[in-house]
Amino acid sequence: MSQSVSPNQINSILAPNPSLTQQSSIGSSALGNFVQETLALTKRLFIQLQRRPSTLVAGIIQPFMWLILFGALFSKAPQGLFGNDMNYAKFLAPGIIVFTAFSGALNAGLPVMFDREFGFLNRLLVAPLASRYSIVAASTVYIIVLSFVQTAVIIGASAFLGAGFPNAIGLSAIALIVFLIVLGVTALSLGLAFALPGHIELIAVIFVTNLPLLFASTALAPLNFMAGWLQVIASLNPLTYAIEPIRYLYLNGDWAVSSIVMSNPWANISFGGVILVLLGFDALVLLAIQPLLRRRFA
Template structure:
């Protein structure tokens, strides 16, 4: 009479080391899969850019035209109008740098929206991804990289147009500031891409908010030139908190975290203060879009 052998009798017992290893490996594999998915999706976006480079070219040509045209418009402005020993090219360059990064980040939701409409996003959502947040991470990395490339081009172009060069430490600080403003605006645009019904509505939001936010900031004129109500609006605009520290870096080779960079209606704000405000803006946007992304990814 043969004895029946249960499956558990055939399984070898795991040693304590192997048991611990089996518990650790899944988490490491999940992290590796997340990185791999994010890199693959980011590569896809850059392949699209390589095939259609008009987005990058237009994103460089437009701010360059702003630099040339506005520089020519205020070429004969009275000396000292924008400050002592300050030409308009040097005043305008920080505003164009931030506006270029802002415009690119505001368009970040369009590729995701087109993926939604063409059905590619649905394929990603039903795929066995380690995390669906890799879709958002890939778009964020892509937009930040484009914004930094455009920023570098505008910094070089503005130097040839008379704005000069910030110090090496100043260039590093500009990179950090551009990163912070692009991160928040990109997250906001991606949230809109999941919230709005189609690309027509998203494009409408972009057109409605783009230029008003530019003119309601200190990109083209200082706060002292504005009426009282516009000064308050500009002081609530996150673009102002990215423009003013960059402008300070252009005008001052010696600077620190305690340097006063903005005279707002409610007081003087230091360099570290504007960085904290930009961080708070990023955190607020990320917390706001989290419930929306969870519902869309569910």
């Protein structure tokens, strides 16, 4: 026997659930507040850069000097030392791109450390923020934007010095690789900024790790040019996994995700494999700093 349904019951069924609507509104509001806070804190960092532009100027001049000096140093290298039909400017450009982005990302923790020492970070932590993670998100956005600016300048300067110019798809791939390496190193630097007691210790870590990671990568010399033990270290260095695909993009306009872009002592790795390695590096660093950030923000 069927039962009739009144119009009021139909309206109650079709009407949206107030609790679900309220939860959705709260979620969208929290996301909007997080984005607003991140943009405001990022704007503060750019205002500091505008008042002290020497950081950006030095970050552009230094890699340009590296390109000129190292290019002149190896200008008379034997033909074929760096591969067929490759001059040292074309070989060096990817290494300078990655190393410049890496150096900037490694310094990302310094503004946070100075905010800690001057007491501004404590003011942020007691402010009614929607999420305190907007503090680290702002620093990350700031460093990524600076890295893209520096990368564009280096690509233009290296093209002027004879390295050539990748096509549009290649430039997009370079931007993706730079983004991935900067994201992981920036997260690591921000974690150190919260873990170390002061800026002296952070600067010491930066100096100790900066140049050794450069020379233990393929930025300045090919992998087969190194001693056996250094080849193993370079094959474990995240910078190598960012340098080699960019170098392949400079040499090959026609490439695919399955293209083999680097060979280490134990395997040949495709472009897609390199991207997975960089994603794994980012995930590992982000997971490692999560407990530290939660403890500090608490």
